[in-house]
Amino acid sequence: MPLTPRMNRIVEGDALEVLKTMPDESIDLILTDPPYNISQEGKAIYRDIKKYRWKRRTNIGLDFGEWDRKWKNDKEYFDWVALWFKECCRVLKEGAWIYIFFDKQKTGLFDLMLAPANNIKSRCIYVWAKTNPVPSFRKVNWNSATEHIWVGSKGKSKLKNFKHQKYMSNYFLSPNASAYKETEHPTEKPLKLMRHLIEVNSNPGDTIMDIFMGSGTTGVACKELGRNFIGIELSPKYCEIAERRIANTVTEMFV
Numbered sequence: 001m002p003l004t005p006r007m008n009r010i011v012e013g014d015a016l017e018v019l020k021t022m023p024d025e026s027i028d029l030i031l032t033d034p035p036y037n038i039s040q041e042g043k044a045i046y047r048d049i050k051k052y053r054w055k056r057r058t059n060i061g062l063d064f065g066e067w068d069r070k071w072k073n074d075k076e077y078f079d080w081v082a083l084w085f086k087e088c089c090r091v092l093k094e095g096a097w098i099y100i101f102f103d104k105q106k107t108g109l110f111d112l113m114l115a116p117a118n119n120i121k122s123r124c125i126y127v128w129a130k131t132n133p134v135p136s137f138r139k140v141n142w143n144s145a146t147e148h149i150w151v152g153s154k155g156k157s158k159l160k161n162f163k164h165q166k167y168m169s170n171y172f173l174s175p176n177a178s179a180y181k182e183t184e185h186p187t188e189k190p191l192k193l194m195r196h197l198i199e200v201n202s203n204p205g206d207t208i209m210d211i212f213m214g215s216g217t218t219g220v221a222c223k224e225l226g227r228n229f230i231g232i233e234l235s236p237k238y239c240e241i242a243e244r245r246i247a248n249t250v251t252e253m254f255v
């Protein structure tokens with residue numbers, strides 16, 4: 001049975017397979033955070049407790065899980081991205097926008113290849129600037145304090161809710177979710193950031209899709225803001241976490 005929008009549910013399954021069952025032009029906004037294929041099996045940055053007092057906290061993990069290191073090389077990974085991106089473009093309504101968290105060194109894939117091939121307009125790179133980046137332990141390079149979100153639209157449409165100019169620069173300042181995490185998901189994103197993107201790009205009642213739902217942050221933001229959502233997540237464990245989190249979320253009265 002084909003999925004229909006306005007379902008407010010998480011579908012447990014593979015993003016590409018589920019996408020293929022969805023009708024054309026049925027989604028008002030896609031906001032998603034795929035695996036980056038950057039995890040290094042079993043690796044972490046081990047902190048030298050003697051040298052730095054503040055290193056008594058945990059080590060920094062470099063392995064988010066098997067789901068983030070499935071592809072042997074960039075070519076294999078890019079081929080997979082091209083498949084789900086094409087399906088995302090098909091299910092987006094004309095004029096709808098798409099936001100994809102992506103490895104900052106690889107966002108050119110969308111600008112140079114995938115967006116033109118799918119008649120999508122590249123709009124900008126939106127930056128999440130972390131106020132608590134991981135320090136550069138060896139002090140040889142700049143601290144990595146940003147995550148990049150590639151932004152495109154199907155056609156030349158405007159943002160739905162342009163706020164005051166002071167809120168409309170293409171960056172958002174927020175600590176890494178590890179500072180206030182609600183779940184055990186290793187890459188939980190800041191709820192405030194997701195809310196901001198959803199508020200600017202959609203209206204109450206719109207249907208928003210996240211094809212890599214993880215701990216359900218997009219779903220929580222949608223429910224709080226009175227938007228419908230469709231989430232897809234491969235891991236049964238993360239589906240359960242997301243479902244519980246969304247069930248405990250209350251829609252705000254003013255929307």
Ligand SMILES: C[S@@+](CC[C@H](N)C(=O)[O-])C[C@H]1O[C@@H](n2cnc3c(N)ncnc32)[C@H](O)[C@@H]1O
Pocket residue numbers: 013014015016033034035067185187188189190211212213214215216217218232233234235238
């Ligand atoms: C970067 S995380 C998303 C985190 C999410 N934004 C949050 O705030 O919790 C990516 C998620 O995609 C899931 N995933 C990986 N491959 C998938 C696939 N083929 N289909 C659906 N989900 C997949 C992983 O299990 C992981 O939870």
